Amino acid sequence: MNIPLSIMLFWPAVLGLLAAVLPRGLARFVELAGAFVPLAYVVVLVLDFDPAGGPQYVTDVPWIPELGVRYSLAIDGLNLWLVVLTTVLFAASALWIAFRPVHHSPRLFAFHFGIAETAVLGALFAQDLALFVLFFDLMLVPIYFLVGQWGEGDRVAATVKLVIYTLVGSLLMLAAAVATGVLVAQANDQPLSFAINDLIGNTLSPTTQNWLFLGFALAFLVKMPAFPFQGWMPDGYRAMPLPVLVFFSGVVSKVAVYGFLRIVLPILPDAALDFQMPLMILGVISILYGSAMAFTQTNTRLILGYSSMAQLGFIIIGIFSLTAEGAQGAILQAVNHGLVVAPVFFIIVLLAERAGGSEDIRDMGGLALRAPVLAGLFLIAAMATLAIPGSANFVGEFLILLGAFKSELVIAALAFVGVAMASVYMLRMFIRTMHNRTGPAVESRELGVRDAMVIVPLVLAILAFGLYPQRALEQSENSARASIRAVQERTGAGTQAAAKPSLTREGRTATASGETHP
């Protein structure tokens, strides 16, 4: 079973192009096909993946020899589950659009939508630094159009702000990436190459690494967003059309997480060590700031936006604990968060529809009475967000905190506050929307079948993933270790970490304890 990854990679874009030229009415169906075929393919990938093997499904051909750029794709434990997440969320969004067509130019929408999925998948697959940067920047183009053309409110200003904010980071990363390639080639006296494997184990001086690190870190932190780079987020979240927001919040920010693990830690280990503390502190501030903001916002989108910021703060801490547990927890949590945030966003639309079009929690309330299923689904997603034992988020946060405790006790203790705060803001949102006094314009009704077809599978996925995260843990374990190997070699902790018992066992105990809860 070895279908080239390129097919999966370009499938959505090609179908997007097809949708753009076919008659208007077909657009959303072509779009569906564009999103569901990769989903089917990814199921095969997950079943077929060999956790002990290294990169699999490798495609590796020279692309631009002059610049040492290779067209190099592969799947390994680091990106496998993020690819799963990507395809799931894009499929869910496509389905949502099929049921609720966009209000104008559906063909153009399908086109940009397809490009977006290809760009995200490309960034995840890329095993070449230049290719990664290319796809990472490319993600912005369709998002720019999607927000600007189909967004809400002050969409043009929001999308320009979003793109400029994130592209400034990305462009600095571009410079850093080129510099990394050139400097490593000079140091090793080799021809220029951007293949990530060729860049690992370089002998760049710590000072150089620190500069390069700043370029990469800025790009990723803006994309996430982490404190203090969240300036674009509120406007962007408010303006984004919902299906776009789902994959943007769910997946695009995760590519940044992935970038840290795939590129920064292996290639710039000295810098990662140097910046460990500042980044962890940024993570803690993101948690505290995000949580506090999520608690004070009344716009449901922004509550989720700031809660994402807090969650990503966790992930940063996990990554920069520079332990295998932390790294693995970060991957798991990235997947979890995407999976959890998507249904909640869809639910927000339904809530707004029932509350006279307002997305403000002050206008909602009392919705649960006539919509128990909707409330139930929302509750499951909300509980998963606040990492109730039994959810995969619990396992993820557990691993992250475990890693953090091992490296920095104080940070871990502070981060722990975030766990508690998550329950505050999520439950506040749930109670204010579902219970409490009925809002002025609220007309509650149950979830429709079509909406259920989008939301129920996502919630089931949360449950399934929560009850059985082992597969993801097993499959990501080796790669997570590989990702921090270079750093651990610098600290001399490599041997110590290798002697540690398998992480999956810890994951299993965590889940087992969770299963006792209802």
Place this chain on the structure above:
Amino acid sequence: MNAILAATVKTPDIDWGALGPLIALTVGACVVLMTGLLRSPAARTNLVPALATLTLIVAGALAIGQWDSNADVLEEALRMDNLALAMTVLFCFAGVLTVALSLRDLAPRDAGHGEYYALLLVAVMGMVVLASAQNLVTVFLGFEVLSIPLYVLCATHLSSEGSLESGLKYLIIGSVGSACLLYGLALLYGATGATDFDAIAQAVGGGEIRGDVLFLSALALILTGLAFKASVAPFHQWTPDVYEGAPTPVTAFMAVATKAAALAIIVRLFDVAVVGAVDDWAPAMAALAVITMLVGNVGAIGQSSVKRMLAYSSVAQAGYMLVGVIVSTRLGVQALTFYLVAYVLMNMAAFAVIVARERETGLGDDISALRGLGAERPTLAWPITIAMLALAGFPATMGFWGKIYLIDAAVDNGWAWLGVAIVLGSSLSLVYYLRVVAAVWMPSLESSVAVAARPAGARPIMAGASPEADDVADTRAGAVPAGGDTPTASTARGTHEERTDADIGDGRDPSGRDRAADRDHVGRDHRHVHQPEVVLVAVACAAAVLLLGVFPDPLFDVARDVGEAFGNFD
């Protein structure tokens, strides 16, 4: 007799084949000029552009034919190496596109077709001479042959005050630049005792004259003179005014070809002749490059005239490209070549769209002419979108690889901070490039209402007027729709051709109101001027930008050939 003559008089050995492109251009220019004197209007309007195109294609083909021959011609006055040939092809290509854009323009009609196209060909010839110059004398010769036709071309739209002003301004400022250059060349000769680049390189390589005041002033003056032509800040002030006033096809030609020629000679002079003194000039040029990026990118923000915006953007782009010169390595030359080709294609796509919209809307080159283009004219909307994204350096376009190549070259020779300057400049540039894309695809609700209510062209758009003022004017214009159904409407409605012509007048002529009324009467839709060649230029350039962005290998090969044949880096 012949044998005696040969023995006593040393005639230069001329490689006529290598001179082919120049000869073709010269002959072509003369033929075109003469054909322009024919009485038949059909011959003038059709035959002349056809001949001009033919000339350019022949010249380009002759250049391609001697790829890799790297011949020295005319006693090393010129060197047709790969850089010169690549530039020749590029100039001819830009020339052909300019001819296509000029085909229905008012400017050739005003100035006389023969004159207009002959001047264009002469300008291309000057560029070829400049790009292949190996001698200070040929440098100046090429510089003037290139400049003088352009001064005239800027002013060819005789009925437009802006065009005349633009020509005059360009003439005056260009002369200052020429004077600086000439002075510099003379001083350089004084300092080194040679006019030949190789001899200069030897003299400079000796090292005695490195700190020489004469030599340094020569470098400074030469750089100033060429900086005027390449619109490098702070010698760029003429650029937006001249670009805005000149007929748009001429602007397009100046923006791409002149800049390419100026950068080609900069790279020749500085990376061949005085490369030994790189430590003296590189810091100064690096400072200029950074200032240029900053000034260009900041200046472009907030321009409501797209031509002015592109003028500032071209200033910024010149700053990026200077990096390829500063690093003074083979890689730098290659990156510069690559970027120049990308630059020509990206700008040509953008200018073609502006030309098309100028004729269709009567809003001139104001950004509002592009508003809602995405829904209305996808064949124009996509080219300008791709051009803008490529100029901003988005991936999957040539602009992306061009920037990567330049940054690669910069880091490779220890100029990493210039690479950072390039990306910071690019991030600034997003502000105005994305604004254009937003205007094309995302007409906000208010503005689309305004567009709907606007009797387009009823009011001359003054560049630089604030958008608020525009909106106010819109509502006022919309409030007095009475002018719409006056009898003038019917008088204004003439043949298709006439309307096109009047329209190109930028809406500055008093008949603007009538035409607007006419349009109101006909319907809100902008008239579809039949101009397939302009659309074709836009689409073809944009397609090339994308295609070479995804498969840039051929262009990298060309750049490598250019680099390998260039200069004497170790």
